[in-house]
Amino acid sequence: MEISSLSTDGSPRIDGESPEHVEMLAAADTALPPIMVHRRTGRVIDGMHRLRAAMLTGRTTIAVRFFDGTEEDAFVLAVKSNIAHGLPLSAADRRRAAGRIMATHPRWSDRMIASVVGTSARTVAEIRRDAGAAGAGEPTRIGRDGRVRPVDVSEGRRLAHDMIVRDPGLSLRQVARAAGISPETVRDVRHRMLRGEDPVPAPRPRTLVERGADRRAEPAGKAAAPCGTEPPPAVVMKRLRADPALRLNENGRDLLRLLDIHTVRLEDWNRIIESVPPHRLETVAQLARSCADKWSEIASRIESNASHLAG
Incomplete structure (x- = not known):
């Protein structure tokens, strides 16, 4: 198919294609698979990097496979294809795609959308709630198995x-x-x-991000209400250490080591404090306060990132 006749609009990638990935494909010696194109509109569904690589090497035609469904289903296929192979979509790309899909397929369940965009059903539920997406009030939704179930x-x-x-x-x-x-x-x-419990679980406690947003919205000088739902630091650290997203990369392991230092028991902290020599008390106190300020800044930046992703 003539490259000049193809449309590149509607890509699920917010920042477009990766130049490095395009150059890598252009330098490949083997033939690349055909790209997928929506027959009615000529829009590229899957294979934008392959298309850019063909253009980079001066080609005017490219092998294609056609998709005959609707434009809405073409976008779903584009997202699903970019999750299954090639250069993965970013977290921001996936969140935006989830919002778009729930608008065009309002009766799809959170798990159904999550399976397409490659994220968790809980994340999709948060996006649906925060965006007030269409279908949020539907009594039933269609699951991954095609069955209709009540919300x-x-x-x-x-x-x-x-x-x-x-x-x-x-x-x-x-x-x-x-x-x-x-x-x-x-x-x-x-x-x-x-276990003698109610058959209906209690409502899920609000996330740390939601509680952080509430604290930031309170007037200055007003203390936040105590909350007894947060697990102790030792329990949180155990969960973090078990998370592959943290323990399987160097930056994540560095973060775990830094956080682990602060899970020392109160009696151990007392012992450490008492061991500071008199002539270093003021110096150590100043350094501790500086570290506390730095951690406070880090916490604010993390909450800001979380709020940005939730939005």
């Missing part, structure tokens, strides 16, 4: 609870079909019953 499963959980009480021998699938919820949700209801 609020509270009534389904209660119905499942009543069915299990009446007939404990019912299978998970039997209860799920009758209550309109998934077998895994029925399993959770059954486990909650065995």
Whole structure:
């Protein structure tokens, strides 16, 4: 197909293509796979870097495969293709794509959209809530398996609870079909019953980002309300150390080492403080205060980044 006849509008990449990746493809000795093009509009769905590489080498034609669906589905395919192979989309690209897809496919579930954009269902739910996206008030959504399920499963959980009480021998699938919820949700209801808990979980506590935003919005001089839902630092550190996104790269490991220093127990801190010699008390105090200021600045920048991503 003639390169001049192709459209490059509507890419899911906010900052466009990577020049380094284009040059790498242009220098490749092997033939590159055909790009994917929306037949009706001529828009490139997948293969922008391959297209730029062909243009860089002076070619005027390129091999293509056609897609005959709608423009909305073409964008979904573009996002999904750029998650599966090639140069991955950035986190910002994925968030923007999630917002666009939930606007064009309002009845898709959070998990369905998350599977397309390569992020978590919780992140998609936050984007939907913050953006007030279309379909946020829909009573049902379409899941990854194509089945339609209610958004609020509270009534389904209660119905499942009543069915299990009446007939404990019912299978998970039997209860799920009758209550309109998934077998895994029925399993959770059954486990909650065995533990003596309510079949409907309590609302999820707000995230640290949300609480941080509230604190920043309070008038000066007003103390933040105490919150007992945050786990102790030792528990938080254990979770962070188990996160591959941190422990499998050098910068992440540096951050873990720095944070780990501050999880010292109170009695150990007292011992350390008492060991400071009298002639160094003022110096150490000043240095500690400087470190505290630096950590406060780091915390503010991290919260700012989190708020930016949430927006």
